[in-house]
Amino acid sequence: MNKRNFALKALSLTWIVIGFVVFIASLSAYVLYTYHQTRSTIVNGIDQKLQMAARSTQLILGDDYHDRLGEINDDEYRHKSRQLSQLAQHLGVEYVYAMVYDAPYVRFSASSYTQNDVLQDKVTRLLDLYPEATAINKSAFRSTQPLFEISEDKWGHFKTIFIPHVTRDGRVYLTGADIKTSHIQSELAKSVKEALFTACFFFAIALLVAGMYLLILRKTLTTDARTGFPNRLALEQDLAKNPNQHLSLAIVAINELEEIVSFYGTDVGDEIIRRVMSHFSEFTVPFKVYRLATAKLVLLSDATKGEHYLSSLINEFPTTTPILQQPHLYVQLTAGIASGNKRLLLENAFIACRQAQQKQQRVCMYGQDPAQIKTIQESHIAIAKTVQSAFEQHRILPYFTPRMGIESKAIEQYHCTPRVLTEQGLILRPESFSDVIRHSRLSSQLTKVMLELCTAHFRKSHHAWSMQLSWQDLADPQMMEFIFAQLRRYPQPAKITFELEEQEVIEHFADMRVYINVLKSKGVNIMVASSNSGLLTISRVLKLTIDSVKLTSSVIEQLGEDTELHEYIEHIARLCHERQIALLVDGVQSKYQLEQLQDCNVKLVEGSLIGTPGPHINISQGNIDKDLQASA
Numbered sequence: 001m002n003k004r005n006f007a008l009k010a011l012s013l014t015w016i017v018i019g020f021v022v023f024i025a026s027l028s029a030y031v032l033y034t035y036h037q038t039r040s041t042i043v044n045g046i047d048q049k050l051q052m053a054a055r056s057t058q059l060i061l062g063d064d065y066h067d068r069l070g071e072i073n074d075d076e077y078r079h080k081s082r083q084l085s086q087l088a089q090h091l092g093v094e095y096v097y098a099m100v101y102d103a104p105y106v107r108f109s110a111s112s113y114t115q116n117d118v119l120q121d122k123v124t125r126l127l128d129l130y131p132e133a134t135a136i137n138k139s140a141f142r143s144t145q146p147l148f149e150i151s152e153d154k155w156g157h158f159k160t161i162f163i164p165h166v167t168r169d170g171r172v173y174l175t176g177a178d179i180k181t182s183h184i185q186s187e188l189a190k191s192v193k194e195a196l197f198t199a200c201f202f203f204a205i206a207l208l209v210a211g212m213y214l215l216i217l218r219k220t221l222t223t224d225a226r227t228g229f230p231n232r233l234a235l236e237q238d239l240a241k242n243p244n245q246h247l248s249l250a251i252v253a254i255n256e257l258e259e260i261v262s263f264y265g266t267d268v269g270d271e272i273i274r275r276v277m278s279h280f281s282e283f284t285v286p287f288k289v290y291r292l293a294t295a296k297l298v299l300l301s302d303a304t305k306g307e308h309y310l311s312s313l314i315n316e317f318p319t320t321t322p323i324l325q326q327p328h329l330y331v332q333l334t335a336g337i338a339s340g341n342k343r344l345l346l347e348n349a350f351i352a353c354r355q356a357q358q359k360q361q362r363v364c365m366y367g368q369d370p371a372q373i374k375t376i377q378e379s380h381i382a383i384a385k386t387v388q389s390a391f392e393q394h395r396i397l398p399y400f401t402p403r404m405g406i407e408s409k410a411i412e413q414y415h416c417t418p419r420v421l422t423e424q425g426l427i428l429r430p431e432s433f434s435d436v437i438r439h440s441r442l443s444s445q446l447t448k449v450m451l452e453l454c455t456a457h458f459r460k461s462h463h464a465w466s467m468q469l470s471w472q473d474l475a476d477p478q479m480m481e482f483i484f485a486q487l488r489r490y491p492q493p494a495k496i497t498f499e500l501e502e503q504e505v506i507e508h509f510a511d512m513r514v515y516i517n518v519l520k521s522k523g524v525n526i527m528v529a530s531s532n533s534g535l536l537t538i539s540r541v542l543k544l545t546i547d548s549v550k551l552t553s554s555v556i557e558q559l560g561e562d563t564e565l566h567e568y569i570e571h572i573a574r575l576c577h578e579r580q581i582a583l584l585v586d587g588v589q590s591k592y593q594l595e596q597l598q599d600c601n602v603k604l605v606e607g608s609l610i611g612t613p614g615p616h617i618n619i620s621q622g623n624i625d626k627d628l629q630a631s632a
Contacts, residue, residue: 027200034194046179049091050161051146052514053177056087057096058165059484060521061110066100066165066173069109077110077126083521084112088177090517094158099130099174101141106133109173140164141172150181157181224291226270229277235290235298239342248337249345250299250310251353252276255332257295264327272331273297275323283313296353298346307337311363338366384436386422391445395421398453400465402611403584406598413464413497414617415606416454418446447473448482455490463617466497466527471504474515484522493523499550502530502541509540516544527584538572542579549576553587553607556597570600577601 060083065072088096097111111124130137136149140162149160158178165173222234230238239247254276261269277297281289287300301310314335323331336352338345348366356364390396400414420428437443450467458465473479487493498519505512505528516526525547530538541549555569569585576583585597588607597605 030198046159046181047148047161049093050148050159050177050179051163053087053091053093053096054146054161054163054175056091056514056518057084057098057110057175057177058163059518060084060087061098061175063488064168066098066109066167066171067169069100072126074126080110081113081123084110085114087517088112090513091177093177093179095178097124097176099137099162099176100127101138101172102127106130106137137162140174226266227274227277227291229274229281229297230288230290232290232292234288235292235346238288238300239345242342244302245342246340247342247345248301248306248310248339249342249349250301250307250314250335250337251292251346251349252280252297252299252314252333252335253353253357254295254297255334257331260329261294268324268327268329269294272323272329276317276331276333279317280313298349307339307365310335310337311365314363333362335363336366337363380436383428383433384440386428387420387433387436387440387442389423390420391442391449395423396446396449396453397421397427397615398450398457399613399615400617401606401613402617403604403606404610405604406594406602411611412604413466415499416450416465416467417613418450419615443470443472444476444479447479451483451486455486458495459491461617462492462495464495464497466499466525468499468501468529470501471508471512474519475508475511480515480518483519487522487524494525497525497527497547499527499529502528505541505544513544516546520545539575542575542581546581548582548584548604550584550586556585556587556593566596566600569597569602573601573603 061080065080084096088094094114095112098109100107100109107127107129108124109127111128113123117123132151134149134151136147136151137160140147141164143162143164146161146163149162151158151160157180159181160176160178162174162176165175167173222230222237224231254273257269257272260272273291273295277289277291280297280299284299284301287302290298290300292298299310299313301307314333317333319330319332321330322328334353334356336349336354336356338348338352340348352364352366356362397419398416399419400416402411403413403415404410405412417430419430420433422428437446447469454465454467469483473483487496490496500512500516519526526545527548527550528541528544528546529550529552530541538549549572551569551572555565573583582603583601584604584606585602586606588594588597588605588609590609593607594605594609
């Protein structure tokens, strides 16, 4: 008995030692991995921030700044310095600047400054010498690519980027940015401490809750062993845990897969469905793709994309490309799609899938007549052809919606929206072709056309006008360069307002802040259109350097019946007034609503009471007064 107990204790001790060694090895690996990941993240973040700062510096200075360097006066230089200092502050870098090479010296042609520089009278002036210029700094004037450098001067330790540019007469100048590197070691030490604490914590938790079960057994139960994708059990669990009660679900059947399996074997069949699932998984994020049966898989989407998004994914699957080369095989898909209560999705999608197979259709919607589906699809194709021909034949038209100042009772701005003129002479409104524009990747082309049409229309007038820009427009360097080129040729850029969607601003807040500042440096105004998302979101938007906020028509539909809504608009108007931001409200249909908004101190209004969109600007102040009197 003693020998047996001794053996058991020795075995237990052995497992304890093994567990301890595994723990130490895992902890060391985790800390090392976290250290390298954190360092890589910090360094990459610094490099990206430096590149953005240096390129934004060139945009703020303008293409002709260094062509007329000898003509720059003190006022213009100080103005550019203030802009560059604001840019450096917004981006979180120490300095941004431009340099010229006056052999053998390097001189500053523009530079930001800090508050300490002002207090210590160290503000850089036009063409000041930079005696600390390094060999890398000077070699950047002969480079065609951006150069990075880690250096030390009297201002501290920095990482620097130099980006070369060429003036019209062939002279090279640099735009650069510096960021202090002293915080990197402290960030890494903090990260290592956090990694140690996190590793110990999670290791202890893993022991307490039987980590082997969580990491192995549970994964085995919810994963299809043949493909590695989640299975039906995982689908049911994810549906139950999803906070949304309404979703869209598609059951996709791979036609003749069972015959392929019986002829070529299960390995070939598994490889086919694995490749099909991998294809769809690229487009369904954050949702997963699930294997439901031998030849069936499941796709999920949220309510905002819905059944039409899933239908597009399935219809665009490349059935004319072989799914396997050895053996050479093609596959065809059949799918049933259901939307609604998540508890009924699987059953309804099964019914739709059977209907699609019986009628030999690619996609069938649950509860929708197949003939109606075909009609809708044919309508989409027809609209797509009409829109494409409208671009080719210059049949995109701007329509102008007047906006009135409540105090002045005069039109103070026109909002420009696109219309499509068909070959038959009909006018298509944006809601009838916006989905086609999005799915056909034509939004950038539409923005370019609208900007050209609007600048041409308003160039010789004094009217203020606005048009919408998307996040994709601002994130596209070529589109931004096109916008800047149009603004340089426009005589009064201060009359232009670019409107941004609130949701896109919030989703990309840090980048949007930079883009807004860059656009503002070109002299234009910025408006953010809010969709009644609440005071918290509005308050965050108001922290940006914008000129106006627009509340959509949904805000005032119940204005007369809802006292809380009246207080909500009044509060937003007060916040805007404190920040010298104009508040515009859309959807005004009656004089009563206009009076309510005037009580709330709203500055601008838009809606059918003021004027409907039209191809011409023909509303005068007298007409407005007459219309308002008639509506009383």
